[in-house]
Structure formats: structure tokens, C-alpha cells
Amino acid sequence: MYRILIVDDERIERQGILQLIKTHKLDLETILAENGEVALEIIKNQPIDILITDIKMPFMDGLELAEHVSKLNPNIEIIIYSAFNEFEYARRALRTNISNYLLKPIQVTEFLAVLKQTIETCDELAAQNMRTDQLLEGYNRGLLYEKEKMLLDALNGKPNAVNSRTLDRSFDQSDHTWIHLIIADCGRKFFDIHHDSFTALLKETISYEFDYVNMDENQSVLFINHHQPIDKETLRELGESIIQKTREAMSENLGLVVGKAVDRLDQVHDLYTEMERMLEFRFFMEDQAILFSDEQFAQANFNDIELNQILEKVYQCLEYNDIEVAKYSLELLFSYLKTKGQFSSLYTKFICSEIMKKAVTRDNKLEFTEMNVYLDSIYRTVSLHDLKDFMFAIFDKIEISTEMKAKDDSNLKLIRTIRELIEKEYGEDLSLEGIAERVYLTPSYLSYLFKKETGQSLIRYITQVRMEKAALLLTESNMKIVDMYTLLGYRSSTYFIQTFRNYYGVTPAKFRESSS
Missing domain, CATH: 3.40.50.2300 (Response regulator)
Incomplete structure (x- = not known):
């Protein structure tokens, strides 16, 4: 009217x-x-x-x-x-x-x-205004898709994205642009269900220019753009605000990994890979919601010969069920850590967590669910002395089974079982929690183990299987695209099409057209 x-x-x-x-x-x-x-x-x-x-x-x-x-x-x-x-x-x-x-x-x-x-x-x-708006909307959607594809290509290290363009040119800004990557990680299905509300929350919370890329249902990546690097404390406050508002509005606990500032697209892939490795630390620090890629424990590796030798001795003793010598090696380890004094308390606890994990996985009488209790106790210790007492208490309690197979064989068998399960049930509502329950592991440990053994996350492997099945349906059947998503385990055709486009770079319709 x-x-x-x-x-x-x-x-x-x-x-x-x-x-x-x-x-x-x-x-x-x-x-x-x-x-x-x-x-x-x-x-x-x-x-x-x-x-x-x-x-x-x-x-x-x-x-x-x-x-x-x-x-x-x-x-x-x-x-x-x-x-x-x-x-x-x-x-x-x-x-x-x-x-x-x-x-x-x-x-x-x-x-x-x-x-x-x-x-x-x-x-x-x-009518003319409506046509103009539709054309403009389509144009803007195309621009948004191209930009999202460019960012995804940069994250995945694809050559067409990392052709030495600087970020200020690729983002079409007049001033030189720096960018901070922030990985938002959730242990449960979150980003597909809450995509719109989470995007709105980010727009309300972040005062900087930013872009948001949904990697999968468990992970998204923020690109925070600014004319200069943002200081660490400001990024920490921003991260805490995002976590708090998400918890209040959607009852979800996010973990964030914040990357250092870069100014070229060809730096994004290496930074993202480094930050993804940081997610493994969330298994050991579930109470620490924000991690920074430049913190000491993120960079630490066993490059000290003496420390490496001590740890190798501990692991070897655990492998051969020689608990007495393992305790002796553990005593040497704590003496070394106390004498050197060069490691942070967080990294020291991480070393002990690794030892404890190896010990627990070799004991078939101990439930994996108890591992979280041990990890929590390790990270709650307030002194090296308390940590040492707790580690020796674990060694006293654990009865290592001589009949237990080597950990690698056990892990490979478990991964094979999980892959077979996904191949059979990819059309069901698969989730990290549901699979973990069926193989008697905690979700966090299953996520860590699958990534460690296969080099990719469990959710991404599920997506890979579904996308391969989708490609077969598109090329070898006449099934309508809108009817496929339920067979592939997705809740909506819109999310299926978006996931397919992110995976193959084209929509299902274009994929079928190019294959015919």
C-alpha cells in the first residue's frame, strides 16, 4: 500500500x-x-x-x-x-x-x-527497485562468496590464494592491514546450529573490522583486521568477552586460539596450522579457554638432549612394565626440572600429563574416563613438590598389563574401528560425543587421538566421507539435490550445500553439471 x-x-x-x-x-x-x-x-x-x-x-x-x-x-x-x-x-x-x-x-x-x-x-x-535490490544482493552474495573462498584457500594453503598478495590489497583497503586469526573451537556441534546468532553476537562484540569463516560444525575462524597489530591484553579481553557472551546467550563453552599478527595471505596457512596444533593443548587445559600461539608451551619441544633422554627412559620403562626403574627415572626428571628452572609451570605440567597419559593407556584395568580426573588434578597442583607427589601416587596405583599391546597398534585398531563405523553410518546423526561413547573414550581424548593418528580432525573426516558419498550420488544417480542431505546425515539442505561448496569450491548443481 x-x-x-x-x-x-x-x-x-x-x-x-x-x-x-x-x-x-x-x-x-x-x-x-x-x-x-x-x-x-x-x-x-x-x-x-x-x-x-x-x-x-x-x-x-x-x-x-x-x-x-x-x-x-x-x-x-x-x-x-x-x-x-x-x-x-x-x-x-x-x-x-x-x-x-x-x-x-x-x-x-x-x-x-x-x-x-x-x-x-x-x-x-x-518493481524496478526490487530488481535493482535483487541484482545488488546477488552481486554482494557473489563478492561474499569470493572473499570467503579466498580466505578458505588461504587457510588451506591453496596456491590461488597465496599468490603473494598483501592483505591490504586483498581486503580492498587503502591503509596497510594487519590481521589476527582467532580459532573458535567447540567440543559439540555448534557453528552449524547457531551460525546466525553467533554471527550477530560477534558483530555486537567486535569493534574492529572482521571476517568470519565457518570451517565445520565444531570450528570457525575469525580474521580480525586492523591498521596495526593489536596488543595481547586487548585480544585477551576481546576473547573473554566472546566466550562470556556465548556462554550466557547459547549455554556453550568455547575455546579460543589467538594467533600473532600477519600482513600477507601467504602467511595465513602456516599460522593456522600452528594454531590448530594448539587445539591439542585444550585436551590438557580444558579450564584455560584462551591460548596464544606465541606462548612458551606452544613452542616447546623436546630439543634438550638431557631432558629427552630422561623422558625416553621413563617411556621405555612404562613400555616394559618396569615400574621401579620408571620411578627412578621420574625422580631424575623432577630433579632435572627443579635444577634447570627454565620451564614454565604450565609446560612442566604438560610433560607430566604426557607421561600420565602414556601410563594410563597401557593399563587395561583403568577406565579412560579417569584420565580427565588425573589431568584436572595435575593442573591444580600449586608447586613442583605437589606435582611430584601426585605423579608418584599415579605410578603406585597403575598396574601395567604385560599382555597389553603396544599403544600404536591399539590406537590404529581403534582408528580403523571408528573409520568403519563412519563408513557404515555416515548418513546418521554422527557426533564426537556419540562416537566417543561407543568406543568408551572421552570426547576430548578421542578428538586428540584421532587428530594425532590421522593428521585430521574427526569432524573433518566425517565431512570428507560425506562429501565423497555426495560426489558419487551426484555423478552416478539422478537423485534430486534437495533429497540428498538426509541420506548424508545433514539436518538441512542449506547447510549441506554450503558444506559441499566449501569442500569442492562449487555448488552440488555445478559439480553435477561439470561431471555430466
Whole structure:
């Protein structure tokens, strides 16, 4: 319904035009004004489609009003009416973007013809605007897709993305741009279900320019753009705010990994790979929600010969069920750590967590679920002495089975079982929690183990299997694309199509077309 503003200083004239519109049931919402000044204020404060005005009025006449309106909004259709002796005056006014005019006394048939013609003009303008909006929306969607594809290619290290373009050029900004990657990780299915609400939350929380790429249902990546690197404390506060708001709004606990600043797309892949390795530390630090890629424990590796030898001795003793010598080697380890004093408490606890993990996985009488209790106790110790006492208590408790196969064989068998399960049930509602429950592992440990043994996350492997099955359906069957998603374990066709496009770089329809 269009809105028409009727302007006349004589009430009887205003009411007469209003009555004509009502009597002939014209689909118009009517607003009345007694002079040009009042009418102009109305037009400034609310949308008007058609203006019909008398010429001769006090304060501001109809022609002056028409001039102002033409400048404010040239899309408003303007109709003027005047007495016969004002006709020449009115005709000159037609230069002022006036659509039509009527002579007093207004003839009903002429009035209806002019108004219906004006409504048709409004219809044409609305249709044209809709087509323009649709074209613009499609163009913007294309730009967004191209940008998202570029960012995904950069994360995955694909050559077409990392052709030495600087970020300021690729993001089309005039100033030099620095970027901080932030990986948002959730142990459960989250980013597919809460994509829209989480995106809205990010827009409310982040004051910097940013881009958001959904990697899979468990992980998304933020690209925070700024003209200079952002200091660590500011990033920590931002991360804490995102985590807190997500917990309050969606009852989910996120973990974040924050990367150092880079200024080239060809640096993104290596940084992302380094940050993904950080996610393995979440298994050992579930109470620490924000990790930074440049922290000491992230960079640490066993490159010290003496420490390496001690740890190797501990692991060897555990392998051969020699608990007494293992305790002796553990004593040497704590003496070494105390003497050196060069490692952070967090890294020291990480070393002990690794030892404890290896010991627990060799004991077939101990439930894997108890590992989380041990890990929590390790990270709650407040001194090296307390940590040492706890580790020796674990060694006293664990009875290592001599019949236990080597850990690698056990892990490979477990991974093979999981892969077979996914191959058979890819069309079901598979989740990290559900699979972990079936193989008697905690979700966090299963996620860590699968990534360690295969080099990719469990969720990505599920996606890979589903995408391969989707490709077969597209090339070897005539099944409709909208009917495929349920067979492949997805909740909606929209998310299936988005996932397929992210995986293959084209939509399912384009994939089928290119394969035929």
C-alpha cells in the first residue's frame, strides 16, 4: 500500500479528496496537512510515495513545497492542482519534477485517471527497485562468496590464494592491514546450529573490522583486521568477552586460539596450522579457554638432549612394565626440572600429563574416563613438590598389563574401528560425543587421538566421507539435490550445500553439471 499526502489549506478541499479516495476504494494510506511547512516536516520524518498539493497556500505554497520535495526525494510522485486562472502558473511549475496536474474544480473521472496512472508509476518504480535490490544482493552474495573462498584457500594453503598478495590489497583497503586469526573451537556441534546468532553476537562484540569463516560444525575462524597489530591484553579481553557472551546467550563453552599478527595471505596457512596444533593443548587445559600461539608451551619441544633422554627412559620403562626403574627415572626428571628452572609451570605440567597419559593407556584395568580426573588434578597442583607427589601416587596405583599391546597398534585398531563405523553410518546423526561413547573414550581424548593418528580432525573426516558419498550420488544417480542431505546425515539442505561448496569450491548443481 502506498502512502499519499494531501496538502491544502482549506479543510473542505482536503476532506473532499480524502472522500474520493475512500469512495472509489483506492488502495492508499492517506495523510493530511494544512500547508506546505507541515507537509515538508511530515515528508522529512516518514516515507511518502505520492504528494497531491494545492498551489496557493499560506507559509509555503505548493510549488515551493514541490521544489523542496524534489530535492529531498526525487522518487516521490507529485500532483498539483489549481484554479483555471492559475493554469499558466502551474504549467511553468511542471519543470519541477511534477508528475501531473489537475484543474479546479476537480472532475472525478479525471482525478481517478490521474491517480491510477500515478499508482501504476509507483508500481513500476517499486518493481524496478526490487530488481535493482535483487541484482545488488546477488552481486554482494557473489563478492561474499569470493572473499570467503579466498580466505578458505588461504587457510588451506591453496596456491590461488597465496599468490603473494598483501592483505591490504586483498581486503580492498587503502591503509596497510594487519590481521589476527582467532580459532573458535567447540567440543559439540555448534557453528552449524547457531551460525546466525553467533554471527550477530560477534558483530555486537567486535569493534574492529572482521571476517568470519565457518570451517565445520565444531570450528570457525575469525580474521580480525586492523591498521596495526593489536596488543595481547586487548585480544585477551576481546576473547573473554566472546566466550562470556556465548556462554550466557547459547549455554556453550568455547575455546579460543589467538594467533600473532600477519600482513600477507601467504602467511595465513602456516599460522593456522600452528594454531590448530594448539587445539591439542585444550585436551590438557580444558579450564584455560584462551591460548596464544606465541606462548612458551606452544613452542616447546623436546630439543634438550638431557631432558629427552630422561623422558625416553621413563617411556621405555612404562613400555616394559618396569615400574621401579620408571620411578627412578621420574625422580631424575623432577630433579632435572627443579635444577634447570627454565620451564614454565604450565609446560612442566604438560610433560607430566604426557607421561600420565602414556601410563594410563597401557593399563587395561583403568577406565579412560579417569584420565580427565588425573589431568584436572595435575593442573591444580600449586608447586613442583605437589606435582611430584601426585605423579608418584599415579605410578603406585597403575598396574601395567604385560599382555597389553603396544599403544600404536591399539590406537590404529581403534582408528580403523571408528573409520568403519563412519563408513557404515555416515548418513546418521554422527557426533564426537556419540562416537566417543561407543568406543568408551572421552570426547576430548578421542578428538586428540584421532587428530594425532590421522593428521585430521574427526569432524573433518566425517565431512570428507560425506562429501565423497555426495560426489558419487551426484555423478552416478539422478537423485534430486534437495533429497540428498538426509541420506548424508545433514539436518538441512542449506547447510549441506554450503558444506559441499566449501569442500569442492562449487555448488552440488555445478559439480553435477561439470561431471555430466
